[in-house]
Amino acid sequence: MSNGGSAGGLGGTRPPPRIDGMVSLKVDNLxxxxxxxxxxxxxxxxxxxxxxxxxxDRYTRESRGLCFRAVL
Structure with missing residues (x-):
């Protein structure tokens, strides 16, 4: 997860994770x-x-201060 998130996006080398049965949780104020x-x-x-x-952020590449967590 060298790109700061899902390895399936923006140049990741692994395929995206299987999302069947996952629940997503948004976390703010990081x-x-x-x-x-x-x-x-x-x-x-x-x-x-x-x-x-x-x-x-698209231009600065800094974190936007939130995340999404997928739970199995």
Whole structure:
């Protein structure tokens, strides 16, 4: 997940995750330094994490301060 989110988008080398049976959760007010690995450690306490996507600004590539979490 080197692109800060789903490896299936923007140059990822893995195919997109299977989304059958997943539920998505939006999380706001993240710091701009938050990484998918930081979020995975926190969210895995509540169950299996299917994917974490942190949208980035098109021009600056900085985090937009929110994420989407897919739960299996």
């Amino acid at each position: 710091t701009y330094r938050t990484t998918p690995e930081d979020l995975r450690r926190v969210f895995e306490r509540c169950g299996e994490v299917g994917d974490i996507y942190i949208p980035r």
